[in-house]
Amino acid sequence: AQSVTQLGSHVSVSEGALVLLRCNYSSSVPPYLFWYVQYPNQGLQLLLKYTSAATLVKGINGFEAEFKKSETSFHLTKPSAHMSDAAEYFCAVSYGGATNKLIFGTGTLLAVQP
C-alpha cells in the first residue's frame, strides 16, 4: 500500500538553528508530494508541493524541500528557525488521478526553544 513515513514525532530546535523534518514515501512511481503546517486549533495550510518539476521546491515562510527519487525522500528544511515556526508539520503524498486523494504522514511536532 502507498504510504508516507515521517521520522520523529517530536523535534526540538533552538531559535536560529537549522530545521530538518524527514519524510519518506513508499512507491516506485514518483508521486505528488506536499508539506502542510498546522498551528494550534487551526486547519492545515499548504507549505509547499512537488509536482515533478524542479526537485528543490521553495515554499512559504522560508521553508524548502528536496525531492530525492533515489532515497524516496522529501525532507523539509529551513536554515534558521523562528519561534513562530512552532507547529505540527505533515507530509502527504498523492498519485494523481481525478480522486485527488492525499495520504498523510503521522506528523512531526516542531518546538522552537528561545
Next chain:
Amino acid sequence: NAGVTQTPKFQVLKTGQSMTLQCAQDMNHEYMSWYRQDPGMGLRLIHYSVGAGITDQGEVPNGYNVSRSTTEDFPLRLLSAAPSQTSVYFCASSYDGQGIMRPLHFGNGTRLTVT
C-alpha cells in the same frame, strides 16, 4: 471569501446519538473531502466527493454517511455515535485535478467528543 467553513467547532455527544457536521466552501471547488485527525495517526480520509451527486469512500468510512446535493456543501453524518469516533474532523476542498494534483484547502475543524 470565507474559504472552507465548518460548524460546529465543538460538539459533545452521547453514545448512540446521531448528528451532522456541516461543511461549506465558497470557492466553487468540485472536490470535497472529510478527514479525521487522531493523535499519532495523522489524518485519515473518511469520504470524498468529486462533484455534486458523486461520493465515494476513503480509508475509514464505517459509521459515517455523506451526500453532495450542491457544489458548496458536503455534510458528514454520524449515524450512531461511538466513543471511537471521538476525534477532530476536517473538511477540505480543491479544484478537480483532472489528473493534476491540486492543493487542499482545509476548514478549522470540528472537535467531537463521544461519551
